[in-house]
Amino acid sequence: MYPESFARLINYLKHLPGVGEKSAQRYAFALLAEDEDYLKAFGETLEKIKEDIAPCPNCGFISQKGHCPICDDVMRDHESIMVVSYDQDVIAMEKTNTYHGLYHVLHGVISSSKGVYPEDLNIESLLNRLDSTKEIIIAISPTIDGETTALYLDKLLKRHDVLVTRIAHGLPMGASLDYADELTLIQALRNRKKMED
């Protein structure tokens, strides 16, 4: 019933993760209400997005024409690498303004149920980076697959002369104790620290 090009637009929008018929229609009408310049710029960006974007050959983070803003930054601590699952995790960590080392993006987690094995992840290139590295910080979400991945990496990295650490798990700031799940409470208790004066 919709005009052909509009129906096509709805179909393209339905490719987005978690977007069904209703949301796609809503998005399509919102796009139709935007001005021509925005649509032209958006369309051109879409068409060319794959041209100049690729994972950094060193750390795997999404970057433009091989220039990784993190690996190329001489002001950062090049002796520490934080291993994360996804590009977004780098952004989340960078927002804290606390970590100044390098990253290594795995692009996923090991998952036997989804058929993702170590060789499907960006792990091999991590081993090539160990010579100049003193500490590897594992910062993978503590889900079941995340735990599997962390343990696999720990076992793999132990063979090399590098300190392997892991970000702490416990009660999130601002969370209320009686709403926390049991595993989190167990971790929070295990990882307890002496109060600082």
Place this chain on the structure above:
Amino acid sequence: MYPESFARLINYLKHLPGVGEKSAQRYAFALLAEDEDYLKAFGETLEKIKEDIAPCPNCGFISQKGHCPICDDVMRDHESIMVVSYDQDVIAMEKTNTYHGLYHVLHGVISSSKGVYPEDLNIESLLNRLDSTKEIIIAISPTIDGETTALYLDKLLKRHDVLVTRIAHGLPMGASLDYADELTLIQALRNRKKMED
């Protein structure tokens, strides 16, 4: 931190209704994983979407180069017009395969709080269609603004020689009575009908 074109893509996606930073990032990564052909076709559709799409001058429904699939359909009942708020409502009603008349899309509802007045809606052109019309069915969502709009239209159309009806309000099919809100129950009771044998 993201490559410039990728950050731009995220910003464009944030224009979509209800899409914040996180969803926009998720969509952008999903788009990056699509193949070139899809991105090219999607981009081209976006750029040209406004070129050939406009509201039908007769009923206001979204249509291509002035050809409205509904107004142009000689098999439909041209003596009845269903008044709806949005294009999507036409699609929802068409899916029922029950109504075979014409439509009139207002493109909104009267809302004093949002500053939407009758002259901002596609109402004037409705009056020009009354000569050949026997019944006007008002099918506007029963919200506060929707009720205002329905009452306004009813008052306006009463001056003309046309039957004005309204779709029924009551308990939705499959709904459980004790979860229904009071206004719906009041409407459902008021609109009760004799059981058919």
